[in-house]
Amino acid sequence: MHIYTILLDYAGGTYIAQTRATDERAAVRDWLEMLKLERAAGAISEEVAASFDGGVAEPTPLDGLTSTWCVTASASQGLALVNIVKTAS
Numbered sequence: 001m002h003i004y005t006i007l008l009d010y011a012g013g014t015y016i017a018q019t020r021a022t023d024e025r026a027a028v029r030d031w032l033e034m035l036k037l038e039r040a041a042g043a044i045s046e047e048v049a050a051s052f053d054g055g056v057a058e059p060t061p062l063d064g065l066t067s068t069w070c071v072t073a074s075a076s077q078g079l080a081l082v083n084i085v086k087t088a089s
Contacts, residue, residue, distance in 0.1 A: 001020045002020065002022070003018055004024065005017075005085045006027065006084055007082070007083040008048065010044060015044075017034060025056065028082065029056060035049040051075035052080075062083075
């Protein structure tokens with residue numbers, strides 16, 4: 001298990017959470033569950049989680065960086081940009 005830091009930029013706000021997971025895809029899935037169950041991003045949690053309904057796209061590695069990925073979804077207030085950083089092993 002690794003520690004992943006998830007950074008969400010959406011609707012003018014930045015929201016940060018951490019999760020333990022086996023890989024970046026599992027980290028995003030775990031984070032989405034946190035959004036649904038714990039409202040980890042406050043009032044926008046349900047809206048962002050719903051934008052990923054139907055599945056999470058494969059996280060894209062960011063050029064020139066190590067252990068850093070990005071995934072996006074279209075939500076009612078615009079693009080939800082999610083960066084995933086493997087913070088510790």
